Amino acid sequence: xxxxxxxxxxxxxxxxxxxxxxxxxxxxxxxxxxxxxxxxxxxxxxxxxxxxxxxxxxxxxxxxxxxxxxxxxxxxxxxxxxxxxxxxxxxxxxxxxxxxxxxxxxxxxxxxxxxxxxxxxxxxxxxxxxxxxxxxxxxxxxxxxxxxxxxxxxxxxxxxxxxxxxxxxxxxxxxxxxxxxxxxxxxxxxxxxxxxxxxxxxxxxxxxxxxxxxxxxxxxxxxxxxxxxxxxxxxxxxxxxxxxxxxxxxxxxxxxxxxxxxxxxxxxxxxxxxxxxxxxxxxxxxxxxxxxxxxxxxxxxxxxxxxxxxxxxxxxxxxxxxxxxxxxxxxxxxxxxxxxxxxxxxxxxxxxxxxxxxxxxxxxxxxxxxxxxxxxxxxxxxxxxxxxxxxxxxxxxxxxxxxxxxxxxxxxxxxxxxxxxxxxxxxxxxxxxxxxxxxxxxxxxxxxxxxxxxxxxxxxxxxxxxxxxxxxxxxxxx
Numbered sequence: 092x093x094x095x096x097x098x099x100x101x102x103x104x105x106x107x108x109x110x111x112x113x114x115x116x117x118x119x120x121x122x123x124x125x126x127x128x129x130x131x132x133x134x135x136x137x138x139x140x141x142x143x144x145x146x147x148x149x150x151x152x153x154x155x156x157x158x159x160x161x162x163x164x165x166x167x168x169x170x171x172x173x174x175x176x177x178x179x180x181x182x183x184x185x186x187x188x189x190x191x192x193x194x195x196x197x198x199x200x201x202x203x204x205x206x207x208x209x210x211x212x213x214x215x216x217x218x219x220x221x222x223x224x225x226x227x228x229x230x231x232x233x234x235x236x237x238x239x240x241x242x243x244x245x246x247x248x249x250x251x252x253x254x255x256x257x258x259x260x261x262x263x264x265x266x267x268x269x270x271x272x273x274x275x276x277x278x279x280x281x282x283x284x285x286x287x288x289x290x291x292x293x294x295x296x297x298x299x300x301x302x303x304x305x306x307x308x309x310x311x312x313x314x315x316x317x318x319x320x321x322x323x324x325x326x327x328x329x330x331x332x333x334x335x336x337x338x339x340x341x342x343x344x345x346x347x348x349x350x351x352x353x354x355x356x357x358x359x360x361x362x363x364x365x366x367x368x369x370x371x372x373x374x375x376x377x378x379x380x381x382x383x384x385x386x387x388x389x390x391x392x393x394x395x396x397x398x399x400x401x402x403x404x405x406x407x408x409x410x411x412x413x414x415x416x417x418x419x420x421x422x423x424x425x426x427x428x429x430x431x432x433x434x435x436x437x438x439x440x441x442x443x444x445x446x447x448x449x450x451x452x453x454x455x456x457x458x459x460x461x462x463x464x465x466x467x468x469x470x471x472x473x474x475x476x477x478x479x480x481x482x483x484x485x486x487x488x489x490x491x492x493x494x495x496x497x498x499x500x501x502x503x504x505x506x507x508x509x510x511x512x513x514x515x516x517x518x519x520x521x522x523x524x525x526x527x528x529x530x531x532x533x534x535x536x537x538x539x540x541x542x543x544x545x546x547x548x549x550x551x552x553x554x555x556x557x558x559x560x561x562x563x564x565x566x567x568x569x
Contacts, residue, residue, distance in 0.1 A: 101247070105173040105238065112230035113164050117157040120222040125149055127218060152200060160192045160223070166383070168375020174249070175242070175275070176235045184376075185231060189224035248277035249313035252306070254330055256281040256289035256297045257320025263344075264295075279310045284319055286326050300333050307337055316365065317343040328504045331368070335426035335510040341369040371511045373547035380549060385485050389478040396472060403434055403469060411458045413439030416473060421490035426510045429482040431490060434470040436461030447494045451528045465526075466566045468559075474516045486552040487515030488540035491533070498530055503537050508544060517559040519543040519551075 125144065144150075164170070167188045169181075197216055241247040253260045264278045280296040282303060283289055289297055298306050306312070315334055319327045334341050342365040373381070404415045417435040420428050441456040442448055450457060457465065464470040477483040483490070488509040491499070500506045520536040520543070527533040543551065 102174055105234070106170055108234050109170060109173060109231065110161075112234060113227055114157060114161060116226040116230050117160040117223065118153065120226040121153060121156050121160075124219050124222050125152070128215070156196055156200070159195060160188075163188050163192050163195070166376055166379045168377075168379050171375040171379070174238065174247075176238070178232075178235065178239075181231060181235055182228065185228040186224055189220050189227065192223055193220040242275040243272040245273045245275075247275060248273070249275045250279050250310050251276040251314045251316060252280055252282055252298075252303075252310075252312055253278060253316050253318055254282045254284065254334065255287065255318040255320060256283040256293075257287040258290055259320040260318040261290045261293055263316070263318045276314070276316075279312065280306070282330075284321075284323075284326055284330050286323055287320050300330055303333065303337060307339065312337075312339060314340045314342060317341065317368075324504055325501060328500060328507055332426060332500065332507045332510075335369065335507065338425045339369070340367060342367055368508060369511055371547050372545055373512075377547070377549055381484065381552065384549075385478050388485060389475040392472075392475045393479065396475075399469075400472070403464070403472075406460055407435055410460045411435075411438060420492065421514065422493055422496055422510070423482055423490050424510065424513045426507075428493070429477070429490075431483070432473045432476055434464055434473060436464050436470045447492055449528055449533075450526070468563050471516055478516065482513070484513040484515045486517055486555050487513050488543065489518045489521055489536075490514035495530070495533060499533055499537060502530075502534050503541075505541055506537055509537075509540055512544065512547070517555060519555055522555055522558045522562065 122144075129144075167184050169184050169188070193216055196219065201215065201219075238247070253264050260281055264281075267274060267276050267278065278295060280298055281289070281293065282298050282300060284300075315337070317327070317331060317334075319330075331341065331343075344365060371378075407415050413435060415435060417433045417437070418430045419433075421431045423429045436458060437450070437454075437456045438458060461470065474483060478485060496506065518540055520539040523539045524532070524536040527536050543555075
């Protein structure tokens with residue numbers, strides 16, 4: 092019998108299983124390790140084992156170290172996606188987490204172990220790693236195998252919409268449904284891409300793009316698969332742009348992905364390779380660490396920069412009429428608008444004409460102090476608040492206004508991919524190119540942001556931050 096999957100509840104239940112399993116097995120692994128550790132010491136003998144295990148040092152470790160291991164598991168990204176897991180990735184993630192936890196415990200508790208002379212540090216480290224990896228992976232594999240079997244046997248299904256209503260979309264849907272081992276996709280309907288000739292005798296409903304928010308909510312849609320029939324890049328990209336705001340996984344076939352002029356990132360689905368264009372190239376662990384650093388650094392910066400904020404606010408207030416801060420709507424993660432906050436560097440009502448205007452080096456709208464702030468990027472400092480709220484990151488593509496995005500996208504179709512990630516206070520485009528004075532320069536800068544997107548890593552973020560600090564102190568902001 093096929094179970095209609097309540098996405099949120101099922102994902103929540105799976106995550107609880109993994110978390111509880113990891114915590115229990117981490118506790119058990121550490122407990123067994125303490126017994127082995129005792130037997131390898133100079134004072135051995137089972138009569139004294141209970142006293143040893145009841146000692147304050149061992150009890151404290153039994154409470155602390157499993158919790159430390161859970162922090163590692165969280166940052167590893169293992170709990171990010173819980174319903175569909177790659178067996179190979181699960182194995183590698185578990186092994187890597189065990190290595191990190193082993194080294195942390197060794198340097199925190201075992202390097203000056205008072206139990207006695209060990210046969211070998213390497214032997215003790217290997218035993219600890221084997222316990223942490225073997226016991227945790229055993230339970231993880233059981234939970235993952237159970238979920239995988241339910242998906243393949245169609246007991247678990249994931250509501251899916253096909254973006255496209257032509258012959259290619261219908262053929263693709265029929266191919267998925269005919270597979271002996273299910274991929275889990277439960278095709279609930281098709282979405283018409285303007286300009287396509289929809290298949291009229293299709294039994295599934297066909298929706299318009301404007302209906303997607305309501306349909307996705309009603310049908311609890313899990314995934315979107317883009318299968319255009321026509322090679323119309325403009326119409327397909329317009330459709331994809333509207334999908335990002337839904338915050339759902341967006342898949343597309345590799346041959347159609349070539350239209351976006353960016354490297355392919357394949358996601359294998361039992362012989363049906365698809366490209367996930369809603370995910371960046373950064374690993375789940377990298378994303379978690381990146382977000383944790385964003386929160387930590389922005390919180391510290393907001394506190395430490397209070398005196399500078401006060402000085403800048405006073406100067407702005409007394410050198411030009413108008414508010415201290417300037418808020419402007421920009422487009423961020425998943426194509427959602429947010430209010431970016433800056434220190435006001437232009438005269439009040441700088442865009443009184445109503446239409447957006449880019450600034451230039453000699454823009455008369457920039458105040459004298461505003462020119463100084465822009466040169467040293469001081470006007471950007473309030474955006475640490477946007478970072479803390481989760482609207483931005485320290486490093487990421489610079490957010491633009493919808494007015495300019497609509498002009499850039501036809502020229503650079505891959506621009507839509509920038510909505511995979513949070514926009515940043517600084518970016519590779521800002522470091523390598525700087526402020527753009529016209530659309531042509533904005534298009535040129537986008538190429539650097541796309542280069543960043545395809546090579547996202549914590550190391551590259553650090554490099555960009557270092558270059559940004561250099562630009563700030565040398566006054567090359569304009």
